Every structure is written in structure tokens, then in C-alpha cells.
Amino acid sequence: MSRRYARAGGGIADHSQPASRRLEVLELQRFLPYRLAVLADAVSKDIAGIYAERFDLTRQAWRILAVLGERGKMAARDLGRVATLDKMQISRGLAHLEARALVSREELATDRRNRSVVLTRKGRELYEKIVPLALTRERELLAALTANEVEALDRIVAKLMRAVRQA
Amino acid sequence: MSRRYARAGGGIADHSQPASRRLEVLELQRFLPYRLAVLADAVSKDIAGIYAERFDLTRQAWRILAVLGERGKMAARDLGRVATLDKMQISRGLAHLEARALVSREELATDRRNRSVVLTRKGRELYEKIVPLALTRERELLAALTANEVEALDRIVAKLMRAVRQA
DNA sequence: TGCAATTGGTAACAGATGTTACTATTGCCG
DNA sequence: CGGCAATAGTAACATCTGTTACCAATTGCA
Numbered sequence: 093m094s095r096r097y098a099r100a101g102g103g104i105a106d107h108s109q110p111a112s113r114r115l116e117v118l119e120l121q122r123f124l125p126y127r128l129a130v131l132a133d134a135v136s137k138d139i140a141g142i143y144a145e146r147f148d149l150t151r152q153a154w155r156i157l158a159v160l161g162e163r164g165k166m167a168a169r170d171l172g173r174v175a176t177l178d179k180m181q182i183s184r185g186l187a188h189l190e191a192r193a194l195v196s197r198e199e200l201a202t203d204r205r206n207r208s209v210v211l212t213r214k215g216r217e218l219y220e221k222i223v224p225l226a227l228t229r230e231r232e233l234l235a236a237l238t239a240n241e242v243e244a245l246d247r248i249v250a251k252l253m254r255a256v257r258q259a
Numbered sequence: 260m261s262r263r264y265a266r267a268g269g270g271i272a273d274h275s276q277p278a279s280r281r282l283e284v285l286e287l288q289r290f291l292p293y294r295l296a297v298l299a300d301a302v303s304k305d306i307a308g309i310y311a312e313r314f315d316l317t318r319q320a321w322r323i324l325a326v327l328g329e330r331g332k333m334a335a336r337d338l339g340r341v342a343t344l345d346k347m348q349i350s351r352g353l354a355h356l357e358a359r360a361l362v363s364r365e366e367l368a369t370d371r372r373n374r375s376v377v378l379t380r381k382g383r384e385l386y387e388k389i390v391p392l393a394l395t396r397e398r399e400l401l402a403a404l405t406a407n408e409v410e411a412l413d414r415i416v417a418k419l420m421r422a423v424r425q426a
Numbered sequence: 427t428g429c430a431a432t433t434g435g436t437a438a439c440a441g442a443t444g445t446t447a448c449t450a451t452t453g454c455c456g
Numbered sequence: 457c458g459g460c461a462a463t464a465g466t467a468a469c470a471t472c473t474g475t476t477a478c479c480a481a482t483t484g485c486a
Contacts, residue, residue: 118390120325120342124397125299125306127416130343132292132299134423139292150472158287169434175287176297180474183436205434205481223285230291236422237415244411248404249294255403256301317442336464347444350466372451372464 135233142225147218152177152185153194154222157211160195161219165210168197194218302400309392314385319344319352320361321389324378327362328386332377335364361385 120126136151143154155175160166163174172182186209189195194215197207211219234242287293303318310321322342327333330341339349353376356362361382364374378386401409 115387116391116394117329118325118394119329120322123325123393124401124412125302125393126322126325126343127420128295128299129303131416131420131423132295134420135292136296138423138426155287155293158285158290158293162284162286167434176293178474179433179435183434184473187436203434203482207434220282224283226290226292227283227285233419233422234291236418241411241415241418244408245291245415248408248412248415249298251403251408252400253294253298253301255400256298256305259305334464345444346463346465350464351443354466370452370464374464 138233139226139229142229143222147222150185150188152181153188156182156185156189156209157194157215157219157222160209160211161216161223165208167200167206167208169206171209189215305400306393306396309396310389314389317352317355319348320355323349323352323356323376324361324382324386324389327376327378328383328390332375334373334375336373338376356382 140151143149144151149157152175155177156171159171159175166174168182168186169179171177171186172179175182177185186195186197190197192214193212195209196212197209199207237245307318310316310324311318316324319342322344323338326338326342333341335349335353336346338344338353339346342349344352353362353364357364359381360379362376363379364376366374404412
């Protein structure tokens with residue numbers, strides 16, 4: 093909505109320039125996709141300070157660890173859906189985690205393509221070290237908002253996600 | 260998961276585990292940094308559908324183009340600050356844009372380290388083609404929100420940005 | 427049953443990105 | 457002045473990431 097204001101009293105439109113030629117201004121600082129990208133990147137790097145710097149995990153590996161810690165053994169295929177990672181990212185993340193003995197994979201007799209994955213003891217210990225730190229940091233960030241804003245953010249993110257997905 | 264339910268019949272707290280040892284649960288789907296990352300990534304890819312697919316610009320190049328289109332000639336150094344890009348990203352983005360004759364650089368007599376950058380005619384034409392598309396897409400996404408939510412999002416993003424920056 | 431299409435997974439390459447270190451220029455302070 | 461520190465910018469390398477193509481296993485259907 094091209095910032096057009098209703099005029100009181102009279103339906104006289106602004107014809108100083110034909111609407112079709114007037115270029116709207118894009119202020120990068122106010123452009124939602126830009127702001128979201130910058131914010132998400134900053135938050136992401138902040139959290140990576142926990143799992144990457146201190147525990148040498150990639151972002152994908154951390155997501156996989158988080159899902160396995162939360163849900164226990166599951167098929168590799170489902171990991172992708174829950175953690176929003178494509179199959180290549182899953183493959184690489186699991187390779188990374190397996191090399192460090194944080195997860196183990198076992199074949200399913202029912203479908204030998206699909207292997208199920210589970211945290212090892214070492215993996216669970218790492219998970220239990222990271223989670224409190226991550227949650228604490230999340231709380232610190234959310235402390236900048238009022239309770240209403242936290243609730244609104246929840247709703248807004250969900251709505252935007254739906255909007256962009258059905259593009 | 261370990262979600263606890265209030266017990267009917269009496270304010271007897273659940274002391275099955277001491278609070279200090281109970282591991283809080285991190286549900287990835289509700290974890291703010293994760294949700295933000297997924298949303299920003301989806302929005303980013305959506306907008307990239309405009310500047311990348313149709314006009315073959317990288318994300319950095321697009322940001323630089325946007326800033327130059329909005330503010331006119333400026334020092335390369337300042338581009339980074341405004342567009343949230345580091346100096347290497349600026350260097351690469353400008354190389355990309357210059358190779359396509361979308362920007363031109365000129366030396367300043369006052370400081371030969373620092374060159375000023377400006378859109379060429381071709382660059383401005385491209386800018387003016389992309390901007391309406393980007394703004395339209397932004398509006399379509401924001402249409403999923405109420406006016407109050409749009410306003411709240413603005414405030415919330417600013418607050419979170421401040422919170423994470425002073426980490 | 428048997429063959430085409432689908433699915434899970436990985437290898438291999440190409441391209442993008444982050445990091446370190448280097449050059450060139452300028453500012454600062456003795 | 458002289459030279460050390462700071463700044464703008466880039467090259468070169470290592471890493472990460474996306475893409476394509478491919479294999480193996482399974483499913484579906486003629």
C-alpha cells in the first residue's frame with residue numbers, strides 16, 4: 093500500500109506525478125526481509141557462541157543433537173523434517189556427529205535404506221550440557237521484551253512462516 | 260516432552276526430582292533462535308527469488324545496490340555499516356557489481372585508500388526494476404499480519420537487536 | 427512377477443563464504 | 457620530519473554449502 097493517504101473532503105487525487113511512474117522508496121533499514129536476516133544472523137551467531145565455540149558443533153549438528161535429545165531415537169529421514177534440514181545437511185551433520193561418537197546409527201530390518209539414529213551416552217551428556225546454556229541465553233534475550241511482546245512474537249513468527257510458505 | 264501436569268486435589272508440589280537437577284527441556288520448534296533462523300531463511304530465499312533468480316545478483320550485491328539506490332554516492336567503507344556487511348563482503352559485492360557495469364568507483368583526492376561508489380545508469384535502471392517487486396512482496400507477506408502486529412514486530416525486532424548486540 | 431518410479435543416502439564438483447595475512451595509504455605523536 | 461599504529465581494501469587459502477548425479481533399496485502397478 094503505497095503510502096497513500098485518504099484526503100478529507102473531496103476525492104481529489106494527487107496527480108503531481110502519475111502513480112505509475114512514481115518510484116516507491118525502499119529503505120533497507122526498514123525492509124522487513126533485511127531486518128529479519130540481520131536479526132536472525134546476530135541471534136544465530138550469539139547462540140553459536142555456545143554450541144560452536146565451546147563445543148565445536150556446526151549449526152546442523154547442533155540442530156540434530158537438539159532433536160535427538162528431545163525425541164530420542166528416530167529415522168534419519170524424519171530428522172530433516174523436524175530440524176528443517178535437507179537430506180544433504182542431515183548426511184553431513186550425522187557424519188560430523190558420528191565421527192565424534194555423539195550419535196550411533198543402526199539399520200532397520202524393515203527398510204535397509206532408512207537407518208535410525210540415537211544419541212550415544214557421550215552425545216546425551218553433551219546435549220545436557222548445552223541445553224541449559226541455550227535456554228538461559230534465550231531467556232536473557234527474551235527478557236528485553238514484555239510478556240505481551242513475547243506472546244505477539246510467537247504469533248507473528250507463525251503467521252509470517254505460513255505466509256511465506258504458501259508463496 | 261516431560262511435560263508435567265497439575266495434579267487434581269491439592270497443592271502438593273512435584274518433588275520427584277530436585278529442581279536443581281531437573282533438566283529443562285529444549286523444544287527446538289519453540290526455541291526462538293531456531294524459529295528466527297528458519298523464518299529469516301525462508302523470507303530471504305523468497306526475496307532472493309526476485310534479485311537472484313531474475314536478475315542474477317548475490318545477496319551482498321543486492322544490499323549494496325539497495326543502499327546506493329537509496330542514498331546515492333557514498334564511500335565504500337560506509338556501505339558496510341549501512342548494509343551490515345563486512346569489508347570482504349563489500350569488496351566482493353562491488354567487484355560483482357562493477358563487472359556488470361552496475362556501479363562505478365572513483366578515487367577521492369583526499370584519501371586514496373577510500374573510493375566512493377555510485378550507481379551507473381544501468382545500475383539505477385536495475386534498482387528501479389527491482390524495488391517495486393521487493394516492496395510488493397514485502398507487502399504481501401505483511402498482509403498476513405494485523406496493523407497492530409506489524410507495529411509490534413517493528414518494536415520487537417528493534418528490541419531484540421539491541422539485546423543481542425550488547426551481549 | 428518384474429520393471430519403472432520413488433525414496434534415502436552419499437560422492438563429487440562448483441561456487442560462496444570466512445579467515446588470515448598482506449599492500450597501500452593516511453594519521454598520530456615523539 | 458620519521459616511523460609506528462590504524463584504516464581501506466584485496467589476495468589467497470581453507471571451509472562450508474548447494475547442486476547434480478548417482479547408487480541401492482523399496483514400492484507400486486501394469
